[in-house]
Amino acid sequence: xxxxxxxxxxxxxxxxxxxxxxxxxxxxxxxxxxxxxxxxxxxxxxxxxxxxxxxxxxxxxxxxxxxxxxxxxxxxxxxxxxxxxxxxxxxxxxxxxxxxxxxxxxxxxxxxxxxxxxxxxxxxxxxxx
Amino acid sequence: xxxxxxxxxxxxxxxxxxxxxxxxxxxxxxxxxxxxxxxxxxxxxxxxxxxxxxxxxxxxxxxxxxxxxxxxxxxxxxxxxxxxxxxxxxxxxxxxxxxxxxxxxxxxxxxxxxxxxxxxxxxxxxxxxxxxxxxxxxxxxxxxxxxxxxxxxxxxxxxxxxxxxxxxxxxxxxxxxxxxxxxxxxxxxxxxxxxxxxxxxxxxxxxxxxxxxxxxxxxxxxxxxxxxxxxxxxxxxxxxxxxxxxxxxxxxxxxxxxxxxxxxxxxxxxxxxxxxxxxxxxxxxxxxxxxxxxxxxxxxxxxxxxxxxxxxxxxxxxxxxxxxxxxxxxxxxxxxxxxxxxxxxxxxxxxxxxxxxxxxxxxxxxxxxxxxxxxxxxxxxxxxxxxxxxxxxxxxxxxxxxxxxxxxxxxx
Numbered sequence: 001x002x003x004x005x006x007x008x009x010x011x012x013x014x015x016x017x018x019x020x021x022x023x024x025x026x027x028x029x030x031x032x033x034x035x036x037x038x039x040x041x042x043x044x045x046x047x048x049x050x051x052x053x054x055x056x057x058x059x060x061x062x063x064x065x066x067x068x069x070x071x072x073x074x075x076x077x078x079x080x081x082x083x084x085x086x087x088x089x090x091x092x093x094x095x096x097x098x099x100x101x102x103x104x105x106x107x108x109x110x111x112x113x114x115x116x117x118x119x120x121x122x123x124x125x126x127x128x129x
Numbered sequence: 130x131x132x133x134x135x136x137x138x139x140x141x142x143x144x145x146x147x148x149x150x151x152x153x154x155x156x157x158x159x160x161x162x163x164x165x166x167x168x169x170x171x172x173x174x175x176x177x178x179x180x181x182x183x184x185x186x187x188x189x190x191x192x193x194x195x196x197x198x199x200x201x202x203x204x205x206x207x208x209x210x211x212x213x214x215x216x217x218x219x220x221x222x223x224x225x226x227x228x229x230x231x232x233x234x235x236x237x238x239x240x241x242x243x244x245x246x247x248x249x250x251x252x253x254x255x256x257x258x259x260x261x262x263x264x265x266x267x268x269x270x271x272x273x274x275x276x277x278x279x280x281x282x283x284x285x286x287x288x289x290x291x292x293x294x295x296x297x298x299x300x301x302x303x304x305x306x307x308x309x310x311x312x313x314x315x316x317x318x319x320x321x322x323x324x325x326x327x328x329x330x331x332x333x334x335x336x337x338x339x340x341x342x343x344x345x346x347x348x349x350x351x352x353x354x355x356x357x358x359x360x361x362x363x364x365x366x367x368x369x370x371x372x373x374x375x376x377x378x379x380x381x382x383x384x385x386x387x388x389x390x391x392x393x394x395x396x397x398x399x400x401x402x403x404x405x406x407x408x409x410x411x412x413x414x415x416x417x418x419x420x421x422x423x424x425x426x427x428x429x430x431x432x433x434x435x436x437x438x439x440x441x442x443x444x445x446x447x448x449x450x451x452x453x454x455x456x457x458x459x460x461x462x463x464x465x466x467x468x469x470x471x472x473x474x475x476x477x478x479x480x481x482x483x484x485x486x487x488x489x490x491x492x493x494x495x496x497x498x499x500x501x502x503x504x505x506x507x508x509x510x511x512x513x514x515x516x517x518x519x520x521x522x523x524x525x526x527x528x529x530x531x532x533x534x535x536x537x538x539x540x541x
Contacts, residue, residue, distance in 0.1 A: 013204040015196075015434050022445060026203070026434030049433065056209050092194070110435065114447035123261060124450075125442020 007042065010090045016047060016082070019099040024107045027094055028052040031081060044081040045094070047106065051079035072108055080106055101129050141350060144273020145358020146280075148333060149180075150365055151417035152232035152387070153225065153324035153478045155410065156471055158366050159390040160539070161317050162373025163383055165306060166299035170367050172318050176325035177363035179518035181355050182511060183326075183489055184334045186496045188351040191335035192343045193505045194495075198335060200431040201501070202491035214491070215432045217484045222329060222428075224477035225421045226460040230256070231470035232414030235387040239407050245387075246465060253461035256418050260453060261443075269333075272416030279409035283368040285397035289375045296371060316532040316539050320475055322525045323482030325366060329424035331492065336427065336438075345505060372397065385471060422460075426453040475538050483529035485522035493519065 005011075011027050018024050029046040050072070053065030069077060082096065082103065089095040100107060114127035161169050190198045203211035233255070234248035241248075259268050305314035337343075338351065372393035373384065384390065391410060395403040423438065430437040430449045437449040444450075464470065493515045496507040507515070 009204075013208060015200070022440055023430075023434055023436045026432075028208070047434075052208060052433075056212065058209075060212070061209075092196075110448050113451045114444045118444040118447040118450050121443075123443070125444045127442075127444035127447060 005090055011042070011045065011094065014092075014094050016045070016094045016096065018096050018103070019088075021095070022100065024096075024100050024110070026052075029055045029079065042084050044083050045087070046079045046081050048080040048108075054079065080108070082106060140270055140274065141354040142358045143277055144270050145354045146273075146277060146361045146365065148269075148273050148276065148330065148413075148416065148420075149325075149359055149362025150276065150279055150369075150413045151225075151324075151327070151421075152228045152414050152470075152474055153327065153481075154366050155232065155369065155390045155413075156228075156384070156387065156474045157317070157320045157324040157478060158369035159373040159384045160475075161321060162370035163377035164309060165314065165317065166374040166378055167296055167367070167370055168299055168302050168304065168306065169314070169318055169321055170300045170370060171303060172321045173325060173363045173366055175518075175521055176322055177359050178514055179521065180326045180330055181359045182514040182518060183331050183492055184359070185352060185355045186492055186507065186511060186515065187331040188334035188338045188343075188355070189348060189505050190492070190495055190502065191338035192345060192348060192351070193502050195339060197332065197339065197427075197431060198492040198495050199332075199428065199488070201495045203432060205494060205498070206491055211432060211491075214484075214487050215428055217480075218328060218428055218488060219425055221477050221481040221484060222421045222425045223456065223460065224473055224480075225327075225329075226418060226425065226456060227463045228470050228474040228477060229414045229418035229421055230460055230464050231473075232387060233411060233418060234464070235470075236407050236411035236414065239388050239391060239403075239410075246467065249461055249464045252415075252418070253457060255415070256422065257454075257457060259419060260422070260457070268419060269337075269416060272412045272419070275412030276409060276416060278405045279365055279413060281394055281398065281402055281405040281409060282365060282372055285394045285402060286368050286371045286375070288397040288402075289372065289393070291371070291375050296374075299374065310536075310541075312532060313536050313539055313541065315528060316479075316536040319482050319525050319529045319532055320478050320539065322485075322522070323478030323480070323529070325363070326485060326522070327481065328485070328488045329420055331488075332424045332427065333420060336423075348505075387470060422453060422457055425456055472538060476533065479529050479533045479538075482522070483526045486519055486526050489515070489519050489522060 007030060011030060014027050015023055016025050016027060025047040027045045028048060028051040030042050031044045031046060032040045033043045034040045049068040050065050053061045053063070053068060055061070056064065086096050086098060087094060088097045111129050114129055118124040119127055187198045194201060230249060230252045231245065233252035234245040237248040237251065238245040305311055334351065334355070343351065369390065376393035376396050377384065391403060391406040394406040426449055427437055429452055435448040436446040438446065440446040496502065497512065499506045
């Protein structure tokens with residue numbers, strides 16, 4: 001686990017797949033813990049358009065973040081985060097240990113659309129979330 | 130090589146010919162032929178070379194990295210640049226979905242005599258059924274093969290008994306006719322570039338390579354499809370210009386209706402020719418409606434990292450599925466506003482031409498990334514053609530919007 005990787009190459013903007021290897025989002029931003037001594041550490045990866053909008057910044061970025069925050073029913077105003085210890089593998093894809101169904105806060109839009117729209121259509125199948 | 134493998138080869142190459150032509154080509158080639166004869170046929174040499182280069186490169190990138198070039202672009206160029214490219218290509222392909230739906234509806238109008246607007250909901254429903262129930266790749270092939278009936282346009286050139294030296298001298302005259310201005314001539318040059326170098330053809334080859342799980346040894350099949358299919362598609366595009374020239378130019382007829390594009394074939398080959406042309410127009414616009422629709426939602430899904438297309442059942446790709454449905458409904462609703470599909474097509478291909486450098490550059494950068502591509506990185510020939518194509522497309526892009534405004538979309 002002491003392999004050194006570049007956060008920009010191996011993490012930022014890369015594809016995240018869940019334990020079933022299904023794409024669930026991208027690494028839109030990172031949360032770092034900067035201790036008083038020692039190197040900064042990645043605590044969690046942030047995913048979803050709120051994190052993305054805040055990272056892009058400017059008028060467009062703010063608009064994306066605002067729409068995304070309003071759409072989420074979570075009481076917290078923080079972007080969706082995935083704890084770093086859930087990461088199983090880094091390159092070429094950021095692979096998580098758990099399937100999406102065990103990560104209730106992640107990909108809320110996917111969940112909502114699956115339950116309210118696609119599963120209800122004939123032949124839409126079961127999202128298993 | 131087994132006979133089934135040769136068969137698969139041939140199928141792929143044949144579908145690349147039909148896949149080259151869509152509503153943009155039909156409209157732009159027919160308009161150009163009617164107004165300028167073959168005086169813009171030279172553009173096709175550049176567009177075919179350029180799209181061959183970038184389609185091959187995207188396929189190669191997908192073979193090596195298992196990801197489409199534009200999905201890699203976000204990680205390499207940052208989210209803001211990629212967002213700009215995404216919004217731009219969405220506006221263009223979104224307009225094209227509407228125009229392809231109108232193309233299907235016009236083919237049905239030609240076949241039945243019922244007004245095309247009545248056929249728009251039917252066209253959208255047919256696309257929806259195919260999206261919902263059938264494997265995309267199968268349909269892509271079926272419509273590619275059916276699209277070969279478009280070769281009736283090439284046959285029609287012979288049947289119209291042209292003066293070949295007149296056609297040759299028209300093709301060798303690189304300036305507008307006496308009645309037309311340079312601005313209009315250049316505007317249609319830009320429109321032809323946008324119509325013939327369609328970015329979603331890169332998508333076609335990269336998604337194909339990923340879903341077939343192609344290995345480096347399969348690159349020969351990809352290259353055969355690209356290097357034989359696209360030039361034949363280019364010949365088809367020039368044939369559409371030629372028949373429009375032979376039938377409309379001297380009569381002073383301008384092409385204002387998609388159904389007029391089939392008229393020269395009817396003049397040359399009668400009813401049978403017309404029936405074959407209608408099947409061809411239906412097939413290429415139907416195939417392109419599926420491709421532009423899928424390309425739009427794949428672009429969105431890949432930018433945000435959503436699960437897409439091949440993830441089944443559809444509920445496990447809920448964001449992708451919903452996006453596709455919304456785009457299809459939106460395109461159908463837009464077509465039903467009675468806005469002229471010819472205008473929409475011309476605006477879409479012009480804007481597409483303006484975006485080309487922004488879509489080609491990331492592909493070129495990824496293709497040259499030796500860390501990522503290893504022994505499949507671009508060679509000298511590929512880079513030379515790509516750099517030339519980008520330089521050419523930068524000039525085209527700079528001219529596109531000013532000319533669109535100056536010539537009012539080629540109407541003056």
